[in-house]
Amino acid sequence: MTARDALKMAGVAIDGIDLLAHLAGIGGPADAVLTAVKTGLEALAKGNAGTMSAQAVVAQLDLLHDGIKANNAAADAYEAAKFGTKP
Amino acid sequence: VKHIRMIHRLSAIASATLMIVAATLVLTSAGCGASARTKVLQTTLTVTNAARDAYVSWDAAHQREIVDAAKTLDESKAKLAEYRATQAKVVTLFEGVYRAIAVATLLKDDPTSLANLAAASGLLMVELHSLTGGKI
Numbered sequence: 008m009t010a011r012d013a014l015k016m017a018g019v020a021i022d023g024i025d026l027l028a029h030l031a032g033i034g035g036p037a038d039a040v041l042t043a044v045k046t047g048l049e050a051l052a053k054g055n056a057g058t059m060s061a062q063a064v065v066a067q068l069d070l071l072h073d074g075i076k077a078n079n080a081a082a083d084a085y086e087a088a089k090f091g092t093k094p
Numbered sequence: 095v096k097h098i099r100m101i102h103r104l105s106a107i108a109s110a111t112l113m114i115v116a117a118t119l120v121l122t123s124a125g126c127g128a129s130a131r132t133k134v135l136q137t138t139l140t141v142t143n144a145a146r147d148a149y150v151s152w153d154a155a156h157q158r159e160i161v162d163a164a165k166t167l168d169e170s171k172a173k174l175a176e177y178r179a180t181q182a183k184v185v186t187l188f189e190g191v192y193r194a195i196a197v198a199t200l201l202k203d204d205p206t207s208l209a210n211l212a213a214a215s216g217l218l219m220v221e222l223h224s225l226t227g228g229k230i
Binding site: 060062064065067068070071072074075078079081082083085086089090092 | 139142143146147149150153154157158160161162164166167170171174178181185188189192193195196199
């Protein structure tokens with residue numbers, strides 16, 4: 008199933024379909040974003056999101072916190088490598 | 095027309111989210127049905143997740159650029175600390191949106207929860223757009 012098909016099945020308006028075209032042109036993170044949207048919309052199309060719970064929504068926050076934590080650690084390590092110090 | 099022009103200036107995710115915000119406000123004022131309300135919440139969650147992934151990706155590259163641009167360790171640490179204050183603000187805004195979605199999911203009959211969600215989404219997307227120079 009293409010992302011466009013998933014969008015149509017989810018009943019997202021034409022503006023939502025245009026969103027995919029925009030996302031594809033973002034640049035660096037476009038593939039990751041497109042994949043995230045496609046995965047989410049395929050879940051919608053399959054009806055999985057019909058059981059969306061508050062806990063599941065808040066759990067999405069963990070992915071943000073984990074990502075930021077990993078980025079900060081990576082930047083600290085990169086800084087240490089560049090200047091020859093311990094992170 | 096002014097609002098439409100403003101939306102066109104914003105990029106991908108921010109534009110889409112503002113459309114969702116507008117749709118949310120319309121649905122809120124019209125007293126939308128359960129199905130339409132659920133669709134708004136699901137779509138907002140999907141777009142917010144996409145914005146989160148885009149931000150995490152941009153954040154990694156941006157921090158590396160800060161270190162690359164620094165000439166000394168002290169300068170690097172100072173610039174990273176300065177940026178991370180902004181990063182904390184963005185994380186707080188994301189938390190606000192996710193919690194607003196969660197609240198709107200729980201309070202199915204409360205129309206103000208959608209309005210609160212729309213406000214939180216709008217704040218986040220304006221901040222992301224400003225911070226990333228329109229890349230998000």
